[in-house]
Amino acid sequence: MRDRLPPLRAMRVLEAVWKHGSIAAAAENLNVTQSAIGHQLRQIEEWSGVALMIREGRRIHLTDAGESLALVVHRGFSAIRHEVDRLTMRERLPVTLAAMPLVAQSWLLPSLPQFHAAHPQIALHLATIxxxxxxxxxxxxxxxxxxxxxxxxxxxxxxxGRAVPVCAPDYLVRHPIRQDRDILAGRLLQDEDSRMWSDWAIAAKCAVPAPPEQALLYLAGSNLLTDAALAGQGIALCREALISGPLADGRLIALSDTAIDTGACYYYTISTDGRKKSTVGVVVAWLQTLAA
Structure with a gap:
């Protein structure tokens, strides 16, 4: 059995002759001359040692062997076309990226214009989860x-989970902070992670009692915590990666060099369908670049 394939261009010509019923019609479809069609068919004959054409007067037809080979070639090319179409359609499907509200709003949304500029061929759909x-x-x-x-x-x-204490500039005007101890005396914003302020006090070496209940504002969710800090309602322990924008433009001010790592983290998973899309790899690489 031969290991090498016949000339693929010639096989494409053979399929066209079989599909269109004549050398003349195949030549017109492929936009080549009839002599070029004949040359390609002779290449297959020389390769296979089998006669593929028979001349009847001025007309040339495929032999039974030519018809049989052309049918097999047609089925093979049809399978290739179908698979290419399937893969192309899959790659044109949008990539759905779902994130927790704070991550979507503060981390992903500001960077979407750069992603679309770099990858205009990828339709990225952002949702919250x-x-x-x-x-x-x-x-x-x-x-x-x-x-x-x-x-x-x-x-x-x-x-x-690295977090630092931050507040809005107007809060700092109303409540001056000169040292870490002053932070704990302020109005502390607390989310569902009740350990954070006590852990930060230990890291800051502040041997002070827990703040009174009225000094705490409890907020369900890190997005509300950040929004409250931006609104000047108190001091929040926020994860640095999620407030880089407000820190850079001055809407939030870091109050101390003391930071804590809470052990908590955001993570990503890829669905079974997502693993079938090469475009998902591009999106994941972008996420890793943002996190670097």
Whole structure:
């Protein structure tokens, strides 16, 4: 059995002759001369040692062997065309990226223009998701939060838990802060991670009692925590990666060099369907660049 393939260009010509019923019609379809068609068919005959053409007067027809080979070639090319179409359609499907609200709003949304400029061929759909409320259908990529830092199988950490105390400039005007101890005497904003302020006090070596209940404003969710800090309602311990924009433009001010790593993290997972799209790899690479 031969290991090498016949001339593929010539096989394309053979299929055209079989499909269109004559050398003249095949030549017109392929935009070549009839003599070029005959030359390609003779190449296959020389390669195979089998007669593919028979002349009847001024007309040339395929032999039974030519018809048989052309049918096999047609089926092969049809399978290739079908698979290419399937792959092309899959790559044209949008990539759905779902993230926790704060990540979507503060981390992803500001960077979307740069992503679209670099990858105009990728339709990226951004949605919000909650850890306890799975999306249907499942997104290609999901960014979720782990308070404990324990990750599901096949998950990858993307944003760490390093947090610093921040406030809005107008809060700082109303409540001057000169040292770490002054931070704990202010109005502290607290989300569901109740350990953060006590851990920060230990890291800052502030041997002070826990702040009174009235000094704490409890907020369900890191997005509300950040919004409250931006609104000047108090001091929040925010994860640096998610407030880089407000820190850079001065809407938030870091109050101390003391930071804590809570052990919590945001992570991403890729769905089964997402793993079938090469465009998802581009999106994941972009996420990793943002996190670097």
């Amino acid at each position: 909650q850890s306890d409320q799975p999306m249907t259908p499942e997104p290609d990529v999901a960014i979720l939060f782990s308070l404990s830092g324990d990750l599901p199988a096949e998950a990858t950490a993307i944003i760490g």
